[in-house]
Amino acid sequence: MANIVIINPRFEASYWGLEHALRLLGKKCNVPTACLPLLAALTPAEHHVTLVDENVEDIDFEKVARADIVGLTGMIVQRQRMREILNELKARGVFVVVGGPWVSVQEDYFDGLADAIFVGEAETTWPQFLDDWARGRHQFRYEQADRTDMTTVPVPRYDLLKTKNYVFGSIQFSRGCPFQCEFCDIIVTFGRKPRLKTSAQVIAELEAMRNAGLSIGFIVDDNLIGNKAAVKVLLADVHAWQEREGYPLQFFTEASLNLAEDDELMELMVAANITVVFIGIESPNEDSLKEAKKYQNVKRGNTIVDRVRKVQDSGLEVWCGMIVGFDNDDARIFKEQAEFINQTDIMHAMVGMLAAIPKTPLHARLKNEGRLDLNDDENTFGTNVIPLNLSREELRDGYIGLMRELYDPDSYFDRLESLYLTRKFDFGRARNAYLRDHPWRRRKQQLLDGGRALGLFLLLMKNVPDAHLRKVYRRRMMTILRSRPDPGVLFVSVVKCATHYHHYTMSREMSERRTLVNTF
Structure with a gap:
């Protein structure tokens, strides 16, 4: 032993x-x-x-x-x-x-x-x-000589984790992505043929997560919908489990933008109590998308903005990944990115500078072109890519400025109010429908959400050191309380305040340093 x-x-x-x-x-x-x-x-x-x-x-x-x-x-x-x-x-x-x-x-x-x-x-x-x-x-x-047969993967030992210390649990339904994005290492590690677990495996893992005291799960698949037909079967079974058990688990996940083209798939995701989907949008610049071989995002009748809003209207809140520094990007890209985020009401946009991961096609191409910074320890630009139509200083400073703009309190909360108040976004639509059919459980959940919202709001007022931010949070929460006094919406909105505090603090720290932690 x-x-x-x-x-x-x-x-x-x-x-x-x-x-x-x-x-x-x-x-x-x-x-x-x-x-x-x-x-x-x-x-x-x-x-x-x-x-x-x-x-x-x-x-x-x-x-x-x-x-x-x-x-x-x-x-x-x-x-x-x-x-x-x-x-x-x-x-x-x-x-x-x-x-x-x-x-x-x-x-x-x-x-x-x-x-x-x-x-x-x-x-x-x-x-x-x-x-x-x-x-x-x-x-x-x-x-391994061969890719893992996902139907043989055992239930993870959640019992060995100190789960009380985590906001979310993690669970995996599948591996692999059918697309060929030049910068992505997923297809290097997991291949382009999606491989899925069985419904029985997934349900066993859901039970194990619940037994470990977890109520929110992040489905870590790099693209949950790589095999649409197969995942529909799995999602239908998760939905049946949620209905049978009273919707004990909520999920976040990742998917590609072609999700917007499949109404049935969006309905199944919502029914399974997936509330948030992270989508790699990368850029509103179509030339940059084509350059990166991100063809699934290239215009197909509707604009990217239209497609994002369709996903939101289905009941899935969209978070997104964005990239600046493609060869087809120039100094205009930072304004274009900000405009796109505001048009789509996306609150959580993970913006990064293009970076080349070893073994990816992008890394090989830029190495051949002599456009990689190979100094791993002293690079303060935050990326190993030497851009084509921007200086490294312009890319760094434009990126920092974009982050500051996106997480300016007014910009962030305008997007929140547009989505939740103007457009009446229904967070957790399937679970909300279930609770309406079960009044006693609904009343209990409302009391819980209201109490959690109040408790977290008081923590914000006590622990956020910036008096101006505290004032913004109070004012914006009062607007939500007056316009949509639903305990569930109030709790989600207070959580948005807490996450804003993190993003705001990070963007300000980057701005003050004017140097970035080297991620490559």
Whole structure:
């Protein structure tokens, strides 16, 4: 038997990390990394597994050093902290293995620090490694010969997570995306053929999440609707489970913009209690979309604005990813991006500068063109891409200015009021319909939402240091209270205030520094 510790390193403050809002919500981290409980589930029962997420607890290196095997995972933005952890562990003589998205695309990054690495998926290679290790003949590099058969994936060990510390849980329905976006590493890691779990698997995971005390789940699929026909069956079964169990779970997910072309699919997502969908829109500039091979976003009769609004009108709130710095972008792109966000009433827009991930077609192209900054430690522009029609300073400063504009309080709350008051957006439409048919449960939920809204609002008033922001939050909440005094809407709106505080704080900090954390 081996004593195994699996570590997820801490993240630096980021757009989705919600670090500035977490203390207002009484949490330490937004969402657990999905691979931690999954790796624990893949570990044969004779071994003992401990999960350590540095985002919710400090690493006790003395204790970790007593483990037989320490596994370290991490994404691109965690790579420098991964190196620090590896240096500390190797100084203590610990046997360490590394996997995850970053080592999968940059295999030599931790040379000399890891005893074994895992490239790509690990459903078969992790158990294989443990068997090899027990026999004293482990390899240095493990990579699966075939993509994982998702119908064989076990229920993650949610019971090993400190779930009370997280805002959301994480669950995966599928892997793979059929599209070919030049900048994306998803098809490198997971391929272009979507692979799905069975309905029975997903329902078992939903039950496990609920038993672990989680009520909101982030479906981490990079594109939930990669295989529309198959996911419709799965969503119909999730809907039936929600109806049977009284809608205990709410979901956020990710999907491509062609969702707008399928009314049935949107209806099924809403019925399954998916309330928010993150869409990679990237740019209102069609030349940039074509350049990036993001053909699914190119105009198909209706404009992108029309398509986004159609998704919203179906009952799904849209969050989006946007990118600046494509070869077809010039100084006008920052204004165009802001105009697009305002036209669509999207409150949460994750804007980033184009960056080239190793092993992607974009990385290969720009390397051949001599347009990559390969200095990993000293790049202060926040991207390794040297833009074509903008200077690096123009790209950085335009990006920072765009973030400041999008999260200016008036701009942000104008979008909120347009969506929730003018357009009467119904957040959680299917669950709301269910509650209307169950008056006692509806009354109980209204009391709960009203209490949570008041409690969180008081925390905002106590803990947000900026008096002007507190005044804005009070004024905007009074507008919502007068126009739409629904406890559910009030609670969602107070949560929007908390997330605004995070985005606002981040944009102001970037503006003051005029330098960006190097994510590549």
